[in-house]
Amino acid sequence: xxxxxxxxxTQSTPGxxxxxxxxxxxxxxxxxxDVAEFKxxxxxxxxxxxxxxxxMVDTGTDPYWVPAAKAKTAPxxxxxxxxxxxxxxxxxxxxxxxxxFTNNLTCISNCTYExxxxxxxxxxxxSIAADRAVxxxxxxxxxxxxxxxRCNGQDKGWVHVACHERLTFSVGMCEVNQTxxxxxxxxxxxxxxxxxxxxxxxxxxxxxxDCYRAACIKVNITALPRYDLSATTNLAAGxxxxxxxxxxxxxxxxxxxxxxxxxVTDAIDSAVRRAHPGYDKYLYLMIPPGARQSGTGYLNGFxxxxxxxxxxxxxxxxxxxxxAAHEFGHTIGLRHPNDSNGTGQxxxxxxxxxxxxxxxxxxxxxxxxxxRNQRKELRYKQWKAASGR
Ligand SMILES: [Zn+2]
Numbered sequence: 001x002x003x004x005x006x007x008x009x010t011q012s013t014p015g016x017x018x019x020x021x022x023x024x025x026x027x028x029x030x031x032x033x034d035v036a037e038f039k040x041x042x043x044x045x046x047x048x049x050x051x052x053x054x055x056m057v058d059t060g061t062d063p064y065w066v067p068a069a070k071a072k073t074a075p076x077x078x079x080x081x082x083x084x085x086x087x088x089x090x091x092x093x094x095x096x097x098x099x100x101f102t103n104n105l106t107c108i109s110n111c112t113y114e115x116x117x118x119x120x121x122x123x124x125x126x127s128i129a130a131d132r133a134v135x136x137x138x139x140x141x142x143x144x145x146x147x148x149x150r151c152n153g154q155d156k157g158w159v160h161v162a163c164h165e166r167l168t169f170s171v172g173m174c175e176v177n178q179t180x181x182x183x184x185x186x187x188x189x190x191x192x193x194x195x196x197x198x199x200x201x202x203x204x205x206x207x208x209x210d211c212y213r214a215a216c217i218k219v220n221i222t223a224l225p226r227y228d229l230s231a232t233t234n235l236a237a238g239x240x241x242x243x244x245x246x247x248x249x250x251x252x253x254x255x256x257x258x259x260x261x262x263x264v265t266d267a268i269d270s271a272v273r274r275a276h277p278g279y280d281k282y283l284y285l286m287i288p289p290g291a292r293q294s295g296t297g298y299l300n301g302f303x304x305x306x307x308x309x310x311x312x313x314x315x316x317x318x319x320x321x322x323x324a325a326h327e328f329g330h331t332i333g334l335r336h337p338n339d340s341n342g343t344g345q346x347x348x349x350x351x352x353x354x355x356x357x358x359x360x361x362x363x364x365x366x367x368x369x370x371x372r373n374q375r376k377e378l379r380y381k382q383w384k385a386a387s388g389r
């Protein structure tokens with residue numbers, strides 16, 4: 001019987017089977033229109049870097065991920081600010097990621113994953129747990145790729161992945177100090193015995209691992225014996241290195257860098273290096289003779305230039321680990337978010353103004369945000385900039 005009166009779009013034509021509008025097509029599953037979002041794996045040990053800042057959605061534009069009707073096609077420029085996240089994975093290792101479909105299990109089970117271009121990373125496993133798909137991405141070759149989630153022949157969403165060869169740095173960490181007596185009589189004590197947190201290398205190691213895993217960089221820290229420079233340098237308050245308060249104020253550092261600061265630290269560096277050669281970088285923990293001053297005009301540490309071989313950090317509060325990791329970052333080429341020479345290390349919306357705090361990335365390791373002991377983040381361009389990768 002002829003289907004008289006049907007609309008042209010569903011009329012039978014030779015070779016086709018007519019069907020009612022809206023009826024399912026055999027063999028083609030339907031997907032939910034919105035593929036929720038990519039999220040961090042639960043345990044930090046399950047992934048390398050997770051960067052949801054570099055491509056964060058520009059104010060006023062709609063994210064590709066949300067509108068049901070919007071056609072979704074992975075952009076050719078991976079730095080498009082469409083809300084996609086970046087993962088990093090070390091070559092030969094795997095990183096987990098989660099796609100949260102907000103309880104749409106049918107959608108999860110219908111999706112497939114493609115990598116574009118091929119050859120960089122592979123989706124090796126995917127599983128459904130509760131309302132989430134968990135997938136593991138293996139790094140095959142250094143380079144950037146996009147993992148695209150597909151269903152019904154369409155892109156439903158994507159995550160960019162940067163695969164890096166592992167870089168390894170050996171660091172000799174050395175507490176440097178000299179005997180400076182403060183107080184008199186029964187209150188007298190030397191700076192070598194001042195109360196201070198123990199130089200606990202395991203805690204530095206753990207903090208560095210948290211920060212640099214994102215860049216697929218492994219920093220191996222070795223504690224060197226404490227070095228007493230009483231005979232060679234004057235680190236007393238007002239002695240030319242520290243200021244009259246026994247700290248290092250920022251203006252003083254800048255004005256005396258070449259004359260009073262670097263000659264001292266270069267001498268320390270060569271003395272320690274002579275005694276303990278062979279490390280890629282050296283980090284020196286110095287105990288300032290004076291109490292921590294209030295205000296922001298005091299240094300927590302400094303590196304011997306960008307890409308230099310050593311850095312100094314001062315042991316004064318809970319942020320010391322972050323300062324050590326920050327100064328090490330300078331030695332492998334990382335710059336501040338407000339550094340005019342560092343524009344290639346930050347997208348414009350992550351750069352900082354005068355305060356050096358990136359408003360969109362407050363806890364970036366290389367910025368000055370607070371709380372200082374929680375500054376750990378490194379972003380996509382910093383993964384690349386570390387050691388000129
Ligand atoms: Zn710095």
